[in-house]
Amino acid sequence: MPLTLLNSDKAIPEREKHTYIKAPSENILPLSNVQTTPGDFTERGCTYAGCMGVVCGPIKDVIHLVHGPIGCAYWTWGGGTRQNLSDNPSFHGKYCFSTDMQEDNIIFGGEDKLYKSILEAHEEFPEARGVFVHSTCAIGLIGDDLSGVCKRAEEETGIRVIPFNCEGFRGCSQSLGHHIANDTLFERVVGTKEPEELTDYDMNIIGDYNIQGDLWAIMPLFERMGIRILCTFTGNAAVDEIAQAHCAKLNLMHCQRSTPYICELMEEKYGIPVVKATLFGVEQTSKALRDVASFFGLEDKAEEIIKEEVAQIAPKIEEYRSKFEGKRVFIYQGAPRAWHWINMFHEFGVETIAAATTFGHEDDYAKICERVNDGALVIDNPNSLELEEILTDLKPDLFISGLKEKYLAYKLGVPFINGHAYEKGPYAVYSGFLNFARDVEKTLFAPVWGLIRRNEHA
Amino acid sequence: MRSVTINPAKICQPIGAMYALFGVHAAVPLVHGSQGCSAYPMRMFNRHFGEPVQVAVSSLGEDASVFGGKKNLVESIKNVIARRHPELIGVITTCLSETIGDDIDGIISEGNYEDSKVVPIHTPSYVGSHVTGYDNALKALVTNLSEESEPANAKLNILPGMVNPGDVMEIKQMLDSMNISYTILSDISETLNAPIILPKPPFPRGGSSVAEIEDCANARGVIALCEHAGGSAAVYLKGKYGMAADTICPIGVANTDRFLDAVCDMTGAEIPYSLEQGRGRLIDAMVDVHMKTCGKRAAIFADPDIALALAEFVTELGMEPVIVSSSTASRKFLQKAKSVTDGEILNGRDLYELQRAVKDNEVDILFGNTKCTPIAKDEDAAFVRCGFPVFDRVGYHRYGFMGYHGGVYLTDLITNAILEWGERG
Numbered sequence: 001m002p003l004t005l006l007n008s009d010k011a012i013p014e015r016e017k018h019t020y021i022k023a024p025s026e027n028i029l030p031l032s033n034v035q036t037t038p039g040d041f042t043e044r045g046c047t048y049a050g051c052m053g054v055v056c057g058p059i060k061d062v063i064h065l066v067h068g069p070i071g072c073a074y075w076t077w078g079g080g081t082r083q084n085l086s087d088n089p090s091f092h093g094k095y096c097f098s099t100d101m102q103e104d105n106i107i108f109g110g111e112d113k114l115y116k117s118i119l120e121a122h123e124e125f126p127e128a129r130g131v132f133v134h135s136t137c138a139i140g141l142i143g144d145d146l147s148g149v150c151k152r153a154e155e156e157t158g159i160r161v162i163p164f165n166c167e168g169f170r171g172c173s174q175s176l177g178h179h180i181a182n183d184t185l186f187e188r189v190v191g192t193k194e195p196e197e198l199t200d201y202d203m204n205i206i207g208d209y210n211i212q213g214d215l216w217a218i219m220p221l222f223e224r225m226g227i228r229i230l231c232t233f234t235g236n237a238a239v240d241e242i243a244q245a246h247c248a249k250l251n252l253m254h255c256q257r258s259t260p261y262i263c264e265l266m267e268e269k270y271g272i273p274v275v276k277a278t279l280f281g282v283e284q285t286s287k288a289l290r291d292v293a294s295f296f297g298l299e300d301k302a303e304e305i306i307k308e309e310v311a312q313i314a315p316k317i318e319e320y321r322s323k324f325e326g327k328r329v330f331i332y333q334g335a336p337r338a339w340h341w342i343n344m345f346h347e348f349g350v351e352t353i354a355a356a357t358t359f360g361h362e363d364d365y366a367k368i369c370e371r372v373n374d375g376a377l378v379i380d381n382p383n384s385l386e387l388e389e390i391l392t393d394l395k396p397d398l399f400i401s402g403l404k405e406k407y408l409a410y411k412l413g414v415p416f417i418n419g420h421a422y423e424k425g426p427y428a429v430y431s432g433f434l435n436f437a438r439d440v441e442k443t444l445f446a447p448v449w450g451l452i453r454r455n456e457h458a
Numbered sequence: 459m460r461s462v463t464i465n466p467a468k469i470c471q472p473i474g475a476m477y478a479l480f481g482v483h484a485a486v487p488l489v490h491g492s493q494g495c496s497a498y499p500m501r502m503f504n505r506h507f508g509e510p511v512q513v514a515v516s517s518l519g520e521d522a523s524v525f526g527g528k529k530n531l532v533e534s535i536k537n538v539i540a541r542r543h544p545e546l547i548g549v550i551t552t553c554l555s556e557t558i559g560d561d562i563d564g565i566i567s568e569g570n571y572e573d574s575k576v577v578p579i580h581t582p583s584y585v586g587s588h589v590t591g592y593d594n595a596l597k598a599l600v601t602n603l604s605e606e607s608e609p610a611n612a613k614l615n616i617l618p619g620m621v622n623p624g625d626v627m628e629i630k631q632m633l634d635s636m637n638i639s640y641t642i643l644s645d646i647s648e649t650l651n652a653p654i655i656l657p658k659p660p661f662p663r664g665g666s667s668v669a670e671i672e673d674c675a676n677a678r679g680v681i682a683l684c685e686h687a688g689g690s691a692a693v694y695l696k697g698k699y700g701m702a703a704d705t706i707c708p709i710g711v712a713n714t715d716r717f718l719d720a721v722c723d724m725t726g727a728e729i730p731y732s733l734e735q736g737r738g739r740l741i742d743a744m745v746d747v748h749m750k751t752c753g754k755r756a757a758i759f760a761d762p763d764i765a766l767a768l769a770e771f772v773t774e775l776g777m778e779p780v781i782v783s784s785s786t787a788s789r790k791f792l793q794k795a796k797s798v799t800d801g802e803i804l805n806g807r808d809l810y811e812l813q814r815a816v817k818d819n820e821v822d823i824l825f826g827n828t829k830c831t832p833i834a835k836d837e838d839a840a841f842v843r844c845g846f847p848v849f850d851r852v853g854y855h856r857y858g859f860m861g862y863h864g865g866v867y868l869t870d871l872i873t874n875a876i877l878e879w880g881e882r883g
Contacts, residue, residue, distance in 0.1 A: 011540030036517040039488060039534025041541075044517075046494030069553045069583035070463065071470030075498035077829070081505065094832060095810070100463040106557060106584050117462035124464065124810075137492055137554035138584065141523060168492035169523045169554055384512055385541055388658075404500050407510040411658050454656045 002028055004377075008385040012037050018380040022372055029365045032357075032380040035172045041383040043404050044358050046168030050177020052076050052134040054258055055185075056164065058209050058234045059242070060086035061129045063121045065097040067114050067146070068136030072168070073098035081403050083421040084209040085216075086236045091128070097121050101138065110144050118153040118161055129239045130160035140167030160239065162188045173359035173381070174334070175257065182261035185233075185242060190266065193243035195230065201296055202230045204248040204272075206263055207255030208279070210235025212425030217432050218279055221309070222252075225293060225301045233259065246270045250295055252277050252288070257335035257364060279428045280337075280436075281344030282310060282317065309430040317347065320437040325349035327444065330396040332382065332405065333419050335360035339367040341400065341419070348437070350398075354390055356382045384408065398444060413452045415443040464810035465829065467759065467785045471581035473499040474591025474687070475550045476513060477620055477846075478599070481644025483665035484545040486538050488514040490531055490562060491552030505849035507623075507650045509662075514538050514547075518554055527560045532569065539574050544661075545668045547576045548595060556582035575668055577602045587786040587806075588846075589686045589761050592620050596643065596691040603668060604675040606699060613677040614640040614725060615701075617691055619684025620761060620846060623651035625858035629683070629708070632718070632736075632861050636727045641670045641677065643691070651856060675699050679724035681717070683707050683860070684763035686788060707763045708860045709868070710771030711740060717861075736862035743866045744775060747873040752776030754876065757816050759783040759809070759826035760845045762791040768825055768844070769798040771865070775872065780819045783812050785845075809833065823876060840879030842872055 017031040066073035077096035146163035231245040277288035293302030354377040402420035409416040496515035626647035648664025679702035682688040696703035708717035762784040769779040780801035787806025834841035858864040
């Protein structure tokens with residue numbers, strides 16, 4: 001069966017192009033990265049969310065000043081729901097900065113208020129290494145000269161003051177926000193500082209946001225191999241680390257939807273090659289270690305580490321596999337984790353019966369379609385009515401998604417894991433794989449599911 | 459005063475309008491704005507209530523921002539009706555659609571929506587706060603929907619404001635015990651505290667129906683529990699239909715007494731012995747702990763009406779409200795705050811300023827939402843979670859502070875917070 005129209009979509013037939021049931025020997029991908037059907041109950045966010053919320057927010061030592069009315073700043077305060085940890089918690093995530101634009105600012109312009117806000121924020125927190133100014137919808141319309149104000153403020157304060165034109169209405173999803181953040185950070189930050197020393201084993205980890213400490217599980221594996229992590233982009237990142245990222249010998253790219261842009265720019269300008277990696281599950285993590293090792297000529301060390309790590313967790317994974325085998329999962333993630341995790345589940349003998357992304361592009365869907373079995377549903381930018389239909393009709397044993405979908409799953413009696421912020425992570429690499437398995441076991445076998453009753457008169 | 463806001467005390471208007479619409483049965487909030495304006499508030503509701511919420515958005519993009527959002531809005535309404543058949547769609551504006559200048563009233567009036575009502579709600583994010591948004595939504599609902607019909611009934615309209623499902627339950631139980639018929643607008647007591655029973659209904663059970671909102675016009679009185687979040691609707695109902703109107707936030711003994719007196723005045727009902735017993739139990743709870751509560755210095759941060767009522771209640775507990783801080787700036791709040799505290803009044807100031815005040819005033823106990831948790835930690839104060847959002851602990855939406863019974867719960871929360879604080883190393 002090719003493209004298909006779900007029952008809940010009868011009134012919006014354009015959704016058919018986004019909804020594919022995989023069939024053998026077909027070369028079809030669902031339509032992606034286009035404007036949402038208005039009023040379809042999309043779960044998507046905005047460009048500001050992609051820029052400030054995802055890519056910039058984790059940078060731990062700058063003031064993130066949101067230029068606009070108050071809401072946008074409030075949502076991303078403390079990383080919002082994203083759980084991207086840093087080792088600077090007495091500043092990073094604790095404070096939220098906004099110009100809180102009022103009606104008269106909208107009418108007469110917000111440049112003065114922005115300028116004063118930058119200076120005051122700097123005065124209150126002089127130790128902050130820069131001010132990132134994130135522009136929101138109304139600002140884009142009234143036409144404040146962000147770069148002019150930021151330039152003046154930079155001269156006055158002597159620290160980096162960088163505007164991000166990430167108004168929510170741009171683009172069709174968070175995705176454009178990632179791109180804007182990548183471009184701006186590349187233009188304004190990368191290459192502005194030289195490291196005190198260089199080694200032949202300097203590597204950046206690009207596109208990991210340290211969700212519940214993922215990076216703190218990932219980095220030691222590479223460090224034990226003899227590699228030095230020059231910069232993490234942007235989990236737990238200091239802005240000066242991003243400034244010296246151009247000196248790395250290799251970029252390891254984890255999130256391949258939010259950061260291919262900066263990897264390409266760095267390859268082009270500084271000749272830094274890229275290794276694409278998936279750091280979830282045993283097989284994919286081991287492959288990533290091997291790929292990096294072969295670039296640096298550290299194969300023996302990598303094999304040693306892999307052997308040791310795998311030996312530690314293999315018996316437990318085997319035990320989990322015996323419990324999970326034959327279960328069916330529906331994975332709905334931002335984009336890459338939808339395909340990262342198909343293979344991870346495969347290691348448990350769990351079949352992905354449906355996969356979806358909020359803002360994936362064609363390359364994401366190509367990977368998903370390559371990895372799922374025939375008959376699996378692959379759907380782009382699913383809205384909440386579609387999600388309810390899929391959960392009700394396909395009855396997966398497990399749904400992996402984000403907070404907005406969590407309580408829908410619960411109300412339908414479907415075991416759930418938060419794949420965006422995790423339940424109790426980290427979930428990356430070998431040790432995280434065990435955390436993940438532990439959480440999957442908890443939800444799959446929680447006694448409470450057996451207590452739910454049906455009452456047709458309800 | 460600073461230009462920059464550090465750690466905001468308020469959220470923007472649209473989330474308040476959504477809050478109001480979630481208490482209307484089979485209603486769909488339709489945000490006319492960009493997708494972040496629906497996705498982000500949804501998460502806040504999920505975190506506070508532990509409930510799924512459904513919000514539609516017109517997904518304004520670059521084209522709409524240049525040429526206007528009419529096409530998106532018309533298509534959104536059509537799609538929402540075709541797929542959800544709601545009783546009500548509340549079209550909620552944002553800073554984006556208001557700055558574009560879309561004439562949503564005109565656009566909505568051009569359509570034919572069969573069985574669904576479509577109400578325009580103006581909530582530009584650059585004016586007021588979440589509280590203003592709730593107030594504007596409620597006013598839009600009664601203005602657009604209430605309809606006089608003969609004969610007038612003996613009902614009472616209760617406008618609870620941005621309180622918890624548990625608060626609404628407390629109010630309902632008191633009114634039920636007095637045998638009073640009433641309309642709660644809007645009623646989130648079931649919609650945002652829904653059971654798991656399969657099959658899941660298409661819309662959560664409960665909430666005020668559109669018919670009840672229409673019938674609001676025929677009630678004999680209206681009481682807004684939070685003047686800043688529902689007061690405008692009460693003023694409208696009073697002005698348009700001549701019904702009695704009052705605003706009382708029934709937190710604490712005297713405020714609950716006043717609320718019940720007003721209910722009796724408007725309906726001719728009498729206070730049953732069961733409520734007298736409830737009052738007695740609250741007094742009992744307060745007497746039991748007065749040696750622990752008396753003399754404590756309290757800082758209170760909440761939405762304006764809740765902050766004022768809490769200040770009065772902690773005074774009844776023998777505490778001193780040394781800081782009374784409102785999420786939302788308002789002249790009325792400022793005036794009233796002067797009568798409930800001799801201490802510092804923060805009128806819509808941010809939480810960075812609140813922290814400064816807590817430090818300066820040697821506060822023993824802080825009342826506030828989850829965003830205040832770090833202040834309580836840094837300044838070593840006992841902490842009582844209240845308001846919206848609370849998401850660093852579970853269950854706060856289930857229980858109410860209002861009424862005598864809610865007062866017992868709050869008294870215990872306060873005392874236990876003080877005890878835990880005293881046990882800290």
